[in-house]
Amino acid sequence: MNENTDVVVVGGGYAGVMAANRLTQRGDVTVTLVNPRPDFVHRIRLHQLVGGTDTAVVGYREVLAEGVRLVVDSVTRIDSAGRAVELAGGGTVGYDYLVYAVGSGSADPSVPGAAEFAYPIGTFEEAGRLRPVLDAASATAAVTVVGAGPTGIETAAELSGAGRAVTLVCGGELGPYLHPRGRRSVARRLARLGVTVLDGPGTKVTAVTRDAVRLADGRTLSSEVTIWTVGFGVPDLAVRSGLSTDALGRLLTDETLTSVDDVRIIAAGDSAAPSGLPLRMSCQAAMPMGARAADTVLARIAGERPETLNQSFAAQCISLGRADGIFQFANRADVAVWFNIDGRLGAKLKETVCTGVVKHLADEAGKPGAYRLHRLSGGATRQRLLQAAQAGQAEAPVAVAAP
Template identity: 40%
Template structure:
């Protein structure tokens, strides 16, 4: 097939899109600033020192026909269909998938941010330098903060860990699931304080781990593409960039602005279906087929509370909690299984384009119609 797709970003969304397209004969050039794939869902383990390496070779995940291009995209010229890289290379494309992912939000001086690889390394070094009794502060109340705090407390039992959360921890969990998580944190010796931390007034601690959320690159905005207030590429329900039918968006750095999609969080369970769907819609367009609206949802979400403890919140398709939940060693084992399955799903797509499937999303009223290719 004499068609070239450039994929910007080689995270969960980017590699899934690349595998699906390459398996159908599309020439794929996958742009990555990193030489290896980072398992971001394991960065809390790497930070605490319970995992030696959170990366795997791209060669173990990708379709053999995919061409890796190492660099950082600096500008997208949508009119001429070109991408300029930081190393002065220029890539022409017929189709572009914008999947540059997310990084740390603004991190104050004196803190380390373990939510991406560039921050997890310094955070790991900081923890290793602690003396017994040195306190650790984890700022944030989401899944990343809870997992980092729990993993750190188990790896460094002689260093008191405190979570500083502006509101209830893991707010999208049910009250009963959250109470179970809090009991696990208490058993691990972790204190939880519900208070806002200002960037210029950090907690008094030997190590401050900043886990307050994700920020995205400003590439889309700098390139004159439509973005939301957070700088994410604005796409429609078919994952097409607003006003740019040759550009599709997926993952943390893209947001569906059509009504009904605000339930989608920035997680790999959102990114992978978006990446696969973006690729599928390129293939449908090439075949002259109508494009269905994106349809992905959830069944549950696990949180690691150390190597031997965890919690599983069963979810409705629209990311709201069900009454059912699971705690303890069984939940920890299921979390580990899901982490391993994530790579298996990516490898499965490399072997057979279209192999990866996902849960359906919530029913929308009225249901979106098919769009012409």
């Protein structure tokens, strides 16, 4: 008779749910998912929560396999020596293997006044706090969105589509990921929506006050509501638990997503830094990584050698309100190419992605092991980067302790 294996998954986002569902394909594995919220947060719809066009949540019953035990709580510390996680609500949960999938949130802003007067929207709770602030503001209130990545662009477009007077402050280039052709398309469509776009080096924000935003070029913009979408941070759980991380706090792993400190800990999603070369923070990376993390655990249980990360990218899609959008194609190494689909078809493709993400998770819940996208070849680019990084480490001078 096979001995039962207990696996704890910390974090119930895209990576964590995918990993938890996939692990249930073995009957001798008990899977526990620990998450601070009772519902799944559909994070790529948070800009719609801010704009009032979606709740950005899905019931776990729709995406989580029946065999997964859900514990609604927060993990305060991982006791790797004792193979247990400590919960904020008290008590511990033991494990044989742990999948670390705590995701990401808003970065702590270093700009003076931003923490006090700007509203981040990197998490469900943050977006929820902003919603009543916008409801209370007058229809003509000046709204400033700081940051011109996908979140900033989507939020600015969503609010402008709702009739708000929105200024998008890029702090540099609009949509840095986009191909120049795609960037021009986004700029035109934002202008059509009525969004004022301020880009260029002089648009870096230097200070935020209760009713204004100051820029590096000396301009001061009136702003009744300032929304902060610059950068992402990760929870400090790995750091607090004494595990090795990169400078941002992502758990350092090898290419099988196994912690460099502990073979029993496997990471996936935004909070993982495989070989110190993390992937772009996105659900496009998180779900395949969740599947890969589960496969690593299952391989170790079976006494087999885990396969290595082989991530393939395809695109970045951005909604521009409810009736417009852009689907920016990319090569497998996640570099944008000249081809994109925009307009109404771009919006439909974006919506297809949003609904498709939930479907992928639900399908894996119903038929564990069915997901296959993590097996698509990512090409040779990552291998070249790894080789370059290893060569650089070998050439670096070795530090010698003073006598």
